[in-house]
Amino acid sequence: MLLEQERRDVCLTARRLFDHGLAHGEGGTVSARCGDLVAVTPAGVALDRVEPADCPVLSVDGGVLEGRREPAAETTLHMAVYRETDATAVVHAHTPNATSVASVLAELPPIHHYAARLGGAIPVTSYATYGSGDLSDQVVKALKGKRAALLANHGGVGIGDGLEQAFEHARLLEWLCGVYIDARRLGEPRVLSEEELAEVRHRDTYGWAGPDLLFL
Template sequence: MLLEEQRRTVVETCLAMQKAGLVVGTAGNVSARDGDMVVISPSAVPYEEMRPEDVCVIDMDGTIIEGEYKPSSEMPLHLSVYRSTDARGITHNHAPASTAMGLVVDTVPTSHYYSAMFGGPVRVAPYAPFGSLDLARNVTDALKDRHAALMANHGAITTGASLEAAASLLPYLEYICEIELRAMSTGRQEKILSEDQIQAAVEAMTSYRKTPRA
């Protein structure tokens, strides 16, 4: 089976997202890029029934190379991000806090230094119908120099050097959205980190990840 390990990782990631309450039903999708091929979760297949052979293998033009089912309806979005960035893994979910945050802001306020994990303040892409080229363009623009974005009236996306790396960011994205929603609900003035403070955190986290073992 072509790209069996990557397809298995897609299944495992979908199940992990479901277990963590980050998706409702099959409303979410993930993918991984390997050279000029992409493995992407199939459309409308229940995660608990999904098998590695059900995961679609497509080329960068969206042509199906292998797989029994249709690729996710968000295939244009995934391909647009891969063409425009160095990402090798993408997750898209409809988690409650991040989806709610996308309804009320254009950029997630930097109320926690975890915002630095995404390369800076997380932007909200303007609404466009799911599966559309407009949505693909809006989200790709929102992801410029970032590893996450929200989608107005829709959900969220994370990217990484691998699917595992992209998925590892999901809990942190949901966390910063959750604490911001709680802070906003108090009606009190928030303590927001400055652009310089976030940039310092970005640089610190980059250095931290590159520190070799003693």
């Protein structure tokens, strides 16, 4: 079976989405790349019930090579990301906070320093029908310099070097959207500047003690 380990990992990540309340039913798509091959969750199967043999394997150019089920409709989005970025994993889900923000805002402002991990402000794509080439193009554009993006009236996507990182980026995106929604109930949130985000990225290059000399 092609990409046997990757198919297992895709299934485990899909179930993590369900277990963490980040997806329900078929409300998301998970994929992992190895070389020129990609394993992806299938169409017609709830994320918490996907089995490795269900997961199609495709070439990066989009041809289906193996799998007992058809690829999910959002596979076109995943393949576009692999062709245009250095990501080796993509996690897309219709999470409630991300979907809410993506239905109202043009971008998610960075109001917490964790936003720096995703690239700062997170753009929202223009609306496009799911599974379409237009949506794929919009997502690739939104991901330039970012590790996550929001899909207008749809949900969010996280990318990374491996499924663990892509999952955490998708989960962080959902958390940041929730923080923004809560903050807006209190008033107008303070948005971190590019200079402040740059300082956060600089701080992230150090260990627990940071750049300050605490010990003589």
